[in-house]
Every structure is written in C-alpha cells, then in structure tokens.
Amino acid sequence: MLAVAMLAVVNGQAAAGEQFPPRPMRLIVAAAETSPASTTTPTKAGTGDAAGAALSAAQGAGEGTARRSERLALIKRRGTLLAGIKTDYPPFGTVNENGVPIGFEHDLAEDIARRIGVTLTKVTVSSANRLQKLEEGAIDMVIATQGDTADRRKIATQIEPNYYSSGVTLFVPPDSQLRDWPDVRGQKVCATQGAYFNREMARRYLLDLQMFGNARDAKLAVRDKRCVGYLFDNTALAADVLRPEWAGYKMPLAVSLVTPWSIAIGRGEDNTDFEALVSDAVADWHRTGFLIEREKAWGLQPSKFLQDMRVRWTQKGPDGQFVCRRFADGSITPECRNQIFLSAADASGLRRFGLQFKDLTGIDLTILYDTYDRSAFFSGLLVTLLLTVLCIGGSLAVGILGALAAERRAALLRRATLLVSVCGRMTPPLLQIYLVLVGVGSLLTGLGITLNPLVVVVACLSYYTGSSVMVAMLEAAGVRRRTVPDYRITLRTLREIVPNSSGPVVAALVNVSKATMMGSAVAVPELLSAATSIVAEHGNVGVVMNALLLTFLALIFVVVRVLGKLERKLAREVAQ
Amino acid sequence: MIPFNEIIWDLVTWTPFLAGGFAMNILISLVAMLIGTSLGWVIANMRLAPSPRAYRASLYLTEITRNIPTFVFLFYLAFMLPSEFTVPFTATIVGFPSWLKASLALSIAVIGFCSDNLSPAIRQWRKGDHGVALLFIPSWTSYALIIVMASSTASVIGVSELVSRCNTVINATGKTQIMLPVYLYACVFFIGFCYPLNILMKHLKTVIGRRLQAGYRGTPSVSSISGG
Numbered sequence: 008m009l010a011v012a013m014l015a016v017v018n019g020q021a022a023a024g025e026q027f028p029p030r031p032m033r034l035i036v037a038a039a040e041t042s043p044a045s046t047t048t049p050t051k052a053g054t055g056d057a058a059g060a061a062l063s064a065a066q067g068a069g070e071g072t073a074r075r076s077e078r079l080a081l082i083k084r085r086g087t088l089l090a091g092i093k094t095d096y097p098p099f100g101t102v103n104e105n106g107v108p109i110g111f112e113h114d115l116a117e118d119i120a121r122r123i124g125v126t127l128t129k130v131t132v133s134s135a136n137r138l139q140k141l142e143e144g145a146i147d148m149v150i151a152t153q154g155d156t157a158d159r160r161k162i163a164t165q166i167e168p169n170y171y172s173s174g175v176t177l178f179v180p181p182d183s184q185l186r187d188w189p190d191v192r193g194q195k196v197c198a199t200q201g202a203y204f205n206r207e208m209a210r211r212y213l214l215d216l217q218m219f220g221n222a223r224d225a226k227l228a229v230r231d232k233r234c235v236g237y238l239f240d241n242t243a244l245a246a247d248v249l250r251p252e253w254a255g256y257k258m259p260l261a262v263s264l265v266t267p268w269s270i271a272i273g274r275g276e277d278n279t280d281f282e283a284l285v286s287d288a289v290a291d292w293h294r295t296g297f298l299i300e301r302e303k304a305w306g307l308q309p310s311k312f313l314q315d316m317r318v319r320w321t322q323k324g325p326d327g328q329f330v331c332r333r334f335a336d337g338s339i340t341p342e343c344r345n346q347i348f349l350s351a352a353d354a355s356g357l358r359r360f361g362l363q364f365k366d367l368t369g370i371d372l373t374i375l376y377d378t379y380d381r382s383a384f385f386s387g388l389l390v391t392l393l394l395t396v397l398c399i400g401g402s403l404a405v406g407i408l409g410a411l412a413a414e415r416r417a418a419l420l421r422r423a424t425l426l427v428s429v430c431g432r433m434t435p436p437l438l439q440i441y442l443v444l445v446g447v448g449s450l451l452t453g454l455g456i457t458l459n460p461l462v463v464v465v466a467c468l469s470y471y472t473g474s475s476v477m478v479a480m481l482e483a484a485g486v487r488r489r490t491v492p493d494y495r496i497t498l499r500t501l502r503e504i505v506p507n508s509s510g511p512v513v514a515a516l517v518n519v520s521k522a523t524m525m526g527s528a529v530a531v532p533e534l535l536s537a538a539t540s541i542v543a544e545h546g547n548v549g550v551v552m553n554a555l556l557l558t559f560l561a562l563i564f565v566v567v568r569v570l571g572k573l574e575r576k577l578a579r580e581v582a583q
Numbered sequence: 584m585i586p587f588n589e590i591i592w593d594l595v596t597w598t599p600f601l602a603g604g605f606a607m608n609i610l611i612s613l614v615a616m617l618i619g620t621s622l623g624w625v626i627a628n629m630r631l632a633p634s635p636r637a638y639r640a641s642l643y644l645t646e647i648t649r650n651i652p653t654f655v656f657l658f659y660l661a662f663m664l665p666s667e668f669t670v671p672f673t674a675t676i677v678g679f680p681s682w683l684k685a686s687l688a689l690s691i692a693v694i695g696f697c698s699d700n701l702s703p704a705i706r707q708w709r710k711g712d713h714g715v716a717l718l719f720i721p722s723w724t725s726y727a728l729i730i731v732m733a734s735s736t737a738s739v740i741g742v743s744e745l746v747s748r749c750n751t752v753i754n755a756t757g758k759t760q761i762m763l764p765v766y767l768y769a770c771v772f773f774i775g776f777c778y779p780l781n782i783l784m785k786h787l788k789t790v791i792g793r794r795l796q797a798g799y800r801g802t803p804s805v806s807s808i809s810g811g
Contacts, residue, residue: 184754193681193741206809213661213681213740433728433777435735438746442770445753446763520651528739535658548662556659558649563650 076148076281086125088114091132091146097246099152111305112150128273137514138163148272148374155269164277166285169267170311175204176262178238178244188212196227197234204264204582211543249306278337293320371547380541387537394523397465399516406472410480414496418534429472437525439467445527464526476512509574520566590764597752603770604748611734613748614686616727619693627701647693653735657688684738696726714795721784728777745769
C-alpha cells in the first residue's frame with residue numbers, strides 16, 4: 008500500500024491520492040516517548056508545551072464554561088491519541104525510506120498528544136474517508152490537509168483558528184518571468200480536467216485553459232513550453248518543486264482562492280474542553296511561530312497565511328491582552344475568525360446589511376460594506392483623478408509648447424517639432440509607456456535609477472495627446488492666417504486661435520482622461536487595478552465591473568462638463 | 584558593450600512573429616471599423632429622420648458612445664462576456680475569442696465618430712452635394728488609424744497582437760538588452776503603416792477640396808477629427 012501510494016506521488020498525482028482504497032494503518036511511533044510517561048490525567052495547562060510559550064489567561068478562561076468531553080476522558084484513559092493523518096501527501100504527510108510516517112502534519116499531531124499527555128497513534132486516512140472515520144469514532148481527531156468548509160462544519164467540529172491553508176497557483180519553468188496574475192491574462196495555461204477551481208480561476212483572471220487528463224501530462228506540457236504554467240493546488244505542487252526532476256521550477260504567483268485548513272474533532276465535541284484544548288494549541292502555534300518554523304523545516308515556501316496569522320494572533324490590545332483570543336463562552340474575537348463563516352448575525356453595521364443583501368440576492372457588494380475593498384476602490388479613484396488632472400495639464404502644456412516651437416522662425420526647430428509630433432501621434436500610447444518604463448528603464452537600472460510608473464504614464468499620455476493638441480493649434484493658426492496673413496503663434500497671440508482650436512483640443516483632452524486607465528497595465532494603483540484585484544479576491548465580477556463602468560462614466564461626464572465650462576469661459580474672455 | 588549584431592539578428596529572427604502580431608492589430612481595427620460604421624450609419628440616419636423621437640434617441644445614443652471609455656469597456660467585455668457560447672437551438676459551441684471582444688469595445692468609439700461625421704455627409708449626399716459627402720472617406724481612414732493605435736490596448740486582455748508579442752519576445756529571449764530595441768522596432772511598424780496612409784489621406788482631402796472649389800461655390804467645411 009505504501010509503495011503504491013508513493014508511486015502515485017511520483018506520478019504527480021499527489022492531490023488525487025484519495026483514489027486509493029482506504030486501508031487504515033496503525034503505527035505507533037516514537038514521538039510518544041517524549042511526552043510525560045503516564046496515563047494519569049494531567050491538567051491541560053500544565054502539559055509539556057512544545058513551543059515553550061506561556062498559556063494566556065484567556066485560555067484559562069475558556070475552560071471555565073466548557074463542557075467536559077467524554078472523548079478527551081477516553082483518550083486519557085486509553086493513554087493514546089488516535090489521529091487520522093495522511094501518508095500520501097508529501098511533505099504534509101508521507102513516509103521516510105524506512106517506512107516511518109513523517110511530515111508537517113505529523114509534527115502537529117505529536118504536539119497535540121504531548122499537550123494532552125498521552126502517546127500518539129497515527130491512523131492513515133485519505134481525503135475520502137477521514138471524516139467518515141471520525142464519525143465512526145475510529146479516530147479522535149483529523150489532521151489531514153482538510154479544508155474548512157461550511158459543509159464539513161455540519162459533519163464535524165472544525166477547530167478555529169485554522170492552522171494552514173491551500174489555494175491555487177501556477178507551476179512555471181525556471182526561466183519564467185511571470186510575477187503576478189495580470190501577467191497571465193489571455194495566456195495558455197495548463198490545467199487538469201475536473202479540478203473544481205478551473206472555471207473560477209479562468210473567470211477571475213481571464214486565463215486560456217488547456218485541459219489535460221492528468222497532472223503528469225500537464226507538467227510535461229509546461230516543460231515543453233506548450234503553456235506558460237500548470238494551474239494547481241499549491242500544497243500539492245509543493246512536493247514537485249522539491250523533486251530533482253523539477254529543479255528550478257517555481258510558484259512565483261500569489262496563492263489564490265485560499266481555503267484554510269482545520270483540525271477536525273467529533274461532531275458533538277463543540278464547546279467542550281477537548282475543543283478548547285486543540286483550539287488553544289493552534290492559537291499557541293501561531294503565537295510562538297511553531298507553524299512557521301515547521302513549514303520551513305519541511306521545505307515549504309513561506310505562506311502568507313501563516314505570516315498574517317502570526318501577526319494577528321500576537322497583537323495585543325491596550326489592555327495588554329491578546330486581541331485575538333478565545334472567551335469564556337468559547338467564542339473567538341470575530342475579526343480573528345475565518346471570515347467566510349461569519350454570517351450576518353456575527354457582523355454589525357454596514358457589513359451586516361451587506362451580508363444580508365448578499366444572502367437575499369446573491370449580489371456581493373463588497374465595495375460598499377467591506378472596509379478593505381471600499382478603501383481600495385476609493386484610493387483607486389483618487390489616483391485616477393490625479394492621473395486625469397495631470398494628463399490634461401500635461402497634454403495642454405506639451406501642445407502649447409509644441410505649437411510655440413513649431414511657429415518660431417527657425418526652420419530646423421519647426422521641422423524637428425513636427426517630426427516629434429508625428430512620432431507622438433503614430434505610436435500607440437501603451438507602446439510608448441512600455442518603451443519608456445521597460446525599455447529605457449532597463450538601461451537606467453544599470454545607473455541605479457528607477458522610473459516611477461505614474462510619472463511615465465502621465466508623460467507618455469501627455470506626449471501622445473499633446474501632439475494632437477499641437478496639430479489642432481497649428482491648423483487654427485493656418486485658418487487665422489487667411490485673415491491676418493502674418494499671424495504667428497506666440498504666448499501673446501495664443502488667445503487669437505482659441506475660437507478655432509478649442510473644439511478639437513477639448514475633444515483630445517476628454518480622450519486622454521478616458522485613457523488614464525492604461526496605467527493599470529504597468530501597475531499604477533488606479534481604479535482599474537483596484538477593481539481587478541477586488542474581483543480576484545471575491546469573484547464578484549458583475550458587481551465590480553458595473554461599478555467600475557458607472558464610476559468611470561460619471562467621471563468622464565464631469566470632465567466633459569468642467570472642460571466645456573472652461574472652454575466657454577475662455578471664449579467669452581477672448582471675445583471681450 | 585551592447586552586441587549590435589546579435590540584437591539585429593534577434594530582431595530579424597522574430598520579425599515574422601512580430602509582423603503576425605501587427606496583422607492582428609489590423610484585423611481588430613478593421614472589424615471594429617466595420618461594426619462601428621454599420622451601427623453608426625444606422626444612428627446617423629436616425630439623426631436625419633423626421634420623427635423627433637428617433638432624433639432624440641440618436642442624440643442620446645451618440646452621447647453614450649462618446650462617453651464610454653474604450654479601455655475600460657475592453658475590460659468590461661473581457662470579464663462579462665463568456666469565452667464561448669452555445670448557438671441557440673443547436674449543440675454547436677462557438678468560441679468568443681478575446682480579439683473579437685477588443686473589436687467590439689473599440690467599435691463603440693467608431694459608432695460615435697460615424698454618427699457625428701456621417702449624418703452631415705449623408706445630408707450633403709441627399710442634397711446632391713456628392714463632393715462634400717466624399718470628404719467623409721479621408722476622415723474615416725484617419726480615424727481608422729487612430730483605432731489601429733488603440734488596438735494595441737488589446738494586449739492587456741491577452742490578445743496576441745504586436746505590443747503583447749514584444750513582451751513575449753523579451754520573455755523568450757530572456758535578454759535585457761533587447762527590451763528597448765524590440766519596442767522601438769514595434770514603433771517602426773506603427774509609424775511605417777500610419778504615416779504614408781496619413782499623407783495619402785491629407786492629399787486626398789486636398790484633391791477633393793480643390794475639385795469642390797472648382798465645381799461649386801463656397802469653401803467646403805472640413806470636420807475635424809476627434810477620437811481615441
């Protein structure tokens with residue numbers, strides 16, 4: 008069985024390990040030797056603490072009202088903890104060359120047993136049978152790469168805080184330049200048929216998925232450059248990047264569609280001293296950095312989840328207490344809980360209203376009720392407004408300066424200006440932005456200079472639009488010369504061409520304010536960038552895209568009105 | 584020092600690939616012009632219709648198409664339209680390629696342009712003033728060139744056109760020193776295509792204008808081009 012399981016892993020089927028028939032294995036391991044060698048019932052708070060942290064007062068409070076667990080009493084009487092654990096999912100649960108089961112989750116199970124003060128008995132489980140075995144009572148606890156979902160909460164007690172998380176990422180060749188999900192838009196991405204996340208990922212990140220029957224074929228296609236990367240579960244890929252066959256292969260993109268993992272205990276164990284013990288253990292692991300240390304020890308890439316949890320669970324309030332903690336009634340500070348399980352009842356104010364509206368209509372207005380999304384959208388709007396003002400000002404400045412230069416009595420200057428303007432009008436602004444930011448930027452990096460993307464975007468859009476503004480002014484000057492033959496554009500005579508040029512100039516300025524969103528292509532944090540990252544986080548494509556379009560229409564409407572007003576005011580002044 | 588020969592050789596090697604990308608820009612633009620002109624023609628006719636309701640509707644429609652930012656609309660369509668759909672009453676699944684979404688987004692701007700410029704042209708044509716109406720052709724072509732510029736924005740939704748292929752070349756060669764040359768080379772494609780056509784259209788405008796002055800009384804009004 009072990010050989011079969013390992014073979015499956017070598018074949019790159021780690022995540023599909025559950026296909027194999029569930030055959031439980033009992034292996035009593037040496038880990039138990041380190042725990043207090045007695046079957047007496049040690050008090051929880053006094054047990055050997057692997058991470059060596061003092062238990063907080065809050066944890067003590069948690070025991071106050073908790074029911075006594077029959078299961079915990081049984082474990083103590085039995086003298087051993089039966090933990091359901093995987094052996095086919097390296098490096099979370101696997102076996103070493105001597106056939107001894109080891110892994111990240113095995114270390115966690117051992118620590119729980121140590122805290123209870125009993126030995127550990129590992130029972131191999133699969134994804135298919137882990138909760139069934141728990142339900143049958145064949146095991147006391149599941150630590151087996153199990154995602155914390157609403158459905159699973161109905162059949163088992165899922166322990167919060169969550170101890171790890173998995174999500175979707177891209178497995179790419181060593182020479183890949185991909186850094187973030189927008190880089191993958193519209194690119195061919197290999198995927199395995201039937202993976203639950205394929206559709207959603209394609210929708211959120213506009214991926215062009217190429218389907219393969221199994222992981223092995225998909226990864227070979229990545230090697231042969233038939234696609235830019237393989238879309239799969241990051242924890243399953245974790246083992247691949249450690250294998251010599253895939254040396255140098257990497258997972259550079261942020262993990263998406265994150266599912267937190269939880270330890271599960273029996274359905275009837277909620278709000279008992281058993282739940283309190285395991286929950287406090289996990290909280291303690293986050294506070295002491297035990298999980299981060301184990302993650303590193305098993306060669307896993309540092310996960311953002313663990314880093315965030317560490318920060319959150321070690322934060323202290325003004326009263327000197329941990330902000331994230333379990334209260335006497337067994338509840339955990341709402342902000343520290345897994346947000347996906349917060350219902351309208353747990354929330355307050357605008358968020359409560361937003362969640363109720365979502366339950367009712369299915370429309371998720373995160374940009375209104377979610378503080379983070381709302382501020383992201385708002386600051387995106389501010390950057391877009393700034394870009395708009397700067398681009399309009401810049402285009403006018405470039406246009407006027409160009410027109411002044413072209414009208415000077417110097418043939419060379421005139422010709423040079425006209426040539427520069429032709430190039431400006433006939434090179435797509437997006438290409439100009441790449442040319443300057445990436446092309447020229449690559450030369451400047453050698454000199455230790457980095458270009459600011461926002462400045463580059465404003466400069467390029469001003470150049471592109473300014474060239475058109477200049478042409479409009481020169482044409483108006485031509486018209487003016489029909490009545491005043493020796494007319495020439497200078498700062499003093501500029502006003503004379505206002506009536507003939509203001510129409511096309513205003514049209515060009517309206518156009519440049521529509522083009523400011525190009526900044527998103529080079530990661531300027533404007534409105535479109537904010538919108539696509541909210542979509543990536545929540546998947547509420549419809550709401551965000553409609554909000555984006557409406558906001559922008561309103562913005563253009565305002566720009567048109569303001570410029571129109573200025574145009575009329577200027578025309579009146581010139582007429583006087 | 585920068586190995587010039589090597590860079591030139593790289594650019595030559597990748598030229599067919601880049602040219603294929605530019606062909607995609609032209610295709611996107613042509614389809615956008617085709618869709619936009621047909622719909623714009625309908626709206627332009629509505630503007631000339633005797634019914635005040637049709638007239639008012641045409642003005643609203645033109646106003647909307649003028650205000651929709653094509654770049655944002657491109658994202659909107661990319662996210663909101665499916666990448667494939669089933670033909671009604673059949674089992675056939677038809678792909679909805681992203682370049683077509685780009686064409687659709689760009690066609691919005693073309694609708695507004697055609698509505699504004701076609702309705703005077705149609706009016707002149709109906710009056711029998713065919714020469715003035717013909718001035719629409721150089722304006723239309725110049726606008727098509729603006730759409731060719733704008734077609735490069737399709738790269739941000741992953742359409743494999745010229746700008747996007749420049750980035751592909753940079754990634755494929757893995758050379759930092761090719762970055763600037765490859766973008767400059769792409770500029771040559773755009774300027775090389777647009778500049779001669781632009782000169783030609785200016786010439787055409789002058790020719791039509793001269794003929795008009797010879798044949799008719801008064802000077803033709805040349806509507807200025809706006810767009811982007």
